[in-house]
Amino acid sequence: MSDKDIPIDVNPVLPEDVNSGKCGPAPPSYEEVMGQYETSVQMNQPELPSLAYIDIMPRMTKPGNLQINVMPEFQPFQEIVRGANAWLAQNPGLAVWKCETVERKVLKGQGHTRVRVDLDSMAYRESAWNCNCYVFGIRMWLTQRASDQKTTQEIGLVNISPPEKEVEYTSYHRAGFIGLRHYMTACRVHTLKTYEGLRKSIEEFNAKVKANPIPGSVLNVETATLKFAEGFSTKSAQEVAEMSSWHEMSGMIGRRRTQVLRMFYVKGAPTTPQLEMAEFLPTRIGQAGLGRPIRFADFSDAENQAAEWLRAQRGIRLLNIETREAKYNTFFDMGGQVNIDTDSTDDFDLPMFESHKLRFLRVFFTSAGAPVATSYENTSLTTRVFPPVRCKGEIGYETMMQTMARIDAWLKLTGLPIFGVETTQVLDEGPSSFKKSQYKLRGFVGKIWVTAIKIYFAPPPYISVPEYLVAAGSGGKSSTCNIL
Template identity: 30%
Template sequence: MEKSGHAPAPVPISADEAAFHVPPPSAVVTGANRWLADHPELSVWKCECVQTPLSTARDGSLYYDLNSMVRHDSTYGYSVYLKGLRMWLTTAQPGSTPQQLGLRTAVPEVKTIELPNRYRKGRIIEMKCRRRILTIGTDMVKAFDQFKLDLDPDAACWDEDKDRYSRVTQVLRIFYLQGPPGNEEIAMGQWVTQQKGSRIVNIQQFDAIVEKTFDNELKVETDSTDDAVWAFKDRRLAKTLRVFQVTSGGQAVAQQPNHINSRLFLPARMGPKVFESMTQTMDRVDFWLRVTGANVYNVETVKLLLHETQPAGADVAASEYRIQKMTGKYWLTAIRVYIAGPYNEPDPSQLPPVPLYKSGSGSCTIV
């Protein structure tokens, strides 16, 4: 597996200039296709949407940092976010034509309900795509600002007022390769070993809402596409996995593995709220893969709630977490690699040394 594509460092601009430099929805994919045309030696293995907050420098210019593995979400105030495309790359076959990507977005149907405090739900119907599907995944977008409809599923830039009540919804992103029709249908499956005659195109962590029913029982809302976000409301979420599949379209499908493992790679912790960069973490992932020879099946970027009391910075074993009201939070970015079949964890001596953790009074090494 190769590293994910890294964009060049952004040029700082003022807030006024930024208002006139927001790219249209198609610009992200167009930029990716230009990059792919210039790098025919690489092919896209998977795509995923990533978002990053805009920050203000001392001179008033705006900037973003795609290499940082720590992100802060304030409790209140005004925030602006950008959405981009992360491509996971592999070596292309010699003499192959450079790939060109396409994107379709499916928005859940809106259902009118009488009670205003119940969630708006939607169902994404199976659809046909006329090209070979590369990746399918869900993506969260802002739907309502207070009670004003503000849904733009293809927006590359949006703002949020954390003091106000808002709602977010899930959309389905379908990335495909331009070319001859594939005549494939997509659906969401449950178990990899049960998907006979289908091709698995993505395994994605999804954090579902946990709520109490009228009978005071806990329910994980895995089928809900809607969520309420408010600084004055606690939220409880459970980590789940979604398996996306496509039918063969009359073509032969490689046999699915009988067993899938996963390995979570956290950035090395170097101090309080200080972690190594995405580039450094990916270097360690690549080294680990070369040592183990593991057969990579899927890969994704995940976010974990930062806990300073945890040695690694996050509670990786927890199946759920809470977001407390009226409290700022930090998110830690990690890389999860799904592996086909078993693998043996190498001895730490075979891997690069972990950076030192530097505290105020001394330093220690966290393994």
């Protein structure tokens, strides 16, 4: 992370300053800043749903035309933050308690519409042979503001990109023959630009933030896995972090990905947070060998590890719990070692080969120096995943709004307070997709990805959390979907 990545605008622009000309031209209006958005917050509703959100996407600067493989272009990611603040200014009774990056596939439009983005969809198809185009936005989870808060909440963003490094590798080629059976080889040394690991990114951020504080208090931190390009690329991780879309001309072309940390904060008095990270991988079960693949426990095993770790923590401030994934090798593993590199910030995916992925939990927190620190000794962390219902007689799934309505009914019935929330996405492999910790990406085939909402609870140990959703609506069914 470079020094310029940390913004320094602490004080908001006041109307009287604009009128007097002290701050230059007036800030852009709400309509000028906002891109496409969708929210579960309804105007004039008596109270918020138990779990409320808004998705804000960037404005499209060039529409493109997917019919002829002309990709659309969108505003930089930081512009989405401006749109989020414009929306918050128009809704002063609401506050954000978590931000996260959401990804939506850009679809071919109909008629005069060249492209479209469906914000309500809970599933999409990744084509193996045709072009794929995606756009990133911000999902803000919302709550009612306290009555004693007088100023409108304003958020900011710091992208923590991995530091660059150069590595050398050697290639050999045949130089000539000596006699009839022997030959000589000559070598060439090449240099490849790559990136330090994720923990190194955190280490450098912690060192720099001491001299250049964050202009506010940290809201949450998340990992964004972003694509560099198809194959090798000259773009830097810093440039990629500012992009709000990516594409591939064919799903069969190799991808190069990196990990960038996004730190969302609420603007206010400067702070110097010291970021820390913990990871919990599902336990490996059994011994792999000839004809026997490597196997891991279900994802709940990682969740149980995280719950046990959290109960032992004192004097920390928990920032976020998120589901991530990492590649692992599939060798016979005769020596008992498995290579799972969760720290890598420079990965290559080759679709023509099978790729094995392991899902794990990553936790971000700040150390005892944080302004707000607590003990989690009596925390009994548990989770529930709320997947979309598959529509009856159709291949598709219910919408995001329908899923959120069922979640709201379940939360109101149980009365459980929410400890955390995240949006998760898995490869559609049937009802067990969200329970499995490992899956395989096969080449030369299209893929269906399904989105779900995962909620974290921290009730006292004597309170159990029901596993299944309650029936929503009369009779437990809708006209198109079965309700669990």
